Amino acid sequence: MELIIGPRTYSTWSLRGWMVMKRTGADFVTIDARYETAAQKAALSEVSPSGFVPVLRVGGELIWDTLAIAEWAAESYPEARLWPADPTTRALARSVTAEIHSGFSALRTFCSTGPDRPMVGDARSETPSDPALDRDLARVVSLFRQMRDRFGGEGPWLFGDWSIADAFYTPVAARVRHFQIDLADHGDDGTASTYVERLLAQPDFRLWETQAQP
Template identity: 80%
Template sequence: MELLIGPRTYSTWSLRGWLVMKATGADFAVRDARYDTPEAKAALLAVSPSGFVPALTVDGELIWDTLAIAEWAAEHYPQAGLWPADPVARALARSVTAEMHSGFSALRTFCGMGPDHPIFGDARAETPSDPALDRDLARIVALLRQMRNRFGDDGPWLFGARSIADIFYTPVAARIRHYQIDLSGHGDDGVAQTYVEALLAHPDFRQWEMEAAQL
């Protein structure tokens, strides 16, 4: 198995794919790709026709898009418990994951990432301000608080054991840290901030950041 990923300092979807694969406990190889020049993008397109990372190759088949990789991993490594066992918790975990996968466009726009905004690592940026960003942040705080308060008794994660939902929100936590966003200004009573810190302290995320720092 080989996971194609983008630059570790800023490729948020690559981090999600990599964290999912790490959570399976399976052995997998990593292949680095870039897309910051026309030449690099052309080379990426030659191996990942969507033009995006991450992409996972398994037995000669390419699985592209992070959510497809996550679902494939959950199916093939059931012992890893990548989705909650309880059907209600699982449906809600899929909902918060899908909301991240297809939404929060203001967060992506105003808290961007790229070669000039390496959101993984020690760099910090000025806090942006925009009504649309405020709406995204209020929604993120509300959903994190809702799930933590309902399912979070057994540990620091959203649904008990760490799941794909937690993995999908890890780059969100990194954007919040990089852009020095004070969640208390967006409806947080400390629950969401504590959760953000738990995501950033996870050993797999720390490993990703250490590898990013060595590049």
């Protein structure tokens, strides 16, 4: 089984897919792809139907798009409990996961990652400012506070036990760190920033950071 990923320094979707695959406990190898130049993009299109990463190659099939990979992993490795067991909690976890998968466009635009704006390491950028970004950050804070207040008694993650939702919000935590965003400015009472720190301290994320090439 192979997971084709982009640069570990800034490929946020690759990080999400890789974290989910790591949690399955399955044996897989990662294959590095790049997409800075036209030639690299053309080469990526040879292995990725959409031209994007991550892509999972399994049993002669390709699964592209992070959410599809995550759902495949949850179905294929039920013992990894990648989604919450309770159907209502699972629906909430899927909702917040879908929200980051298809939304938060201002956060992505104003806090975009790249070779000079890495989600790993000590480099930091100036905090951007825009009303649309403020709205996205207020939503992130409210979502984190709401879920942590509700499920905090069941464990340290967004829905108590670790789930795919935590993988999907790890790059958000990395953006908060890189762009030096003070979540208190966006309605945090400390709950969201504590959760952000927890995401950044995950051993899998630390491993990803150490494997990232500058």
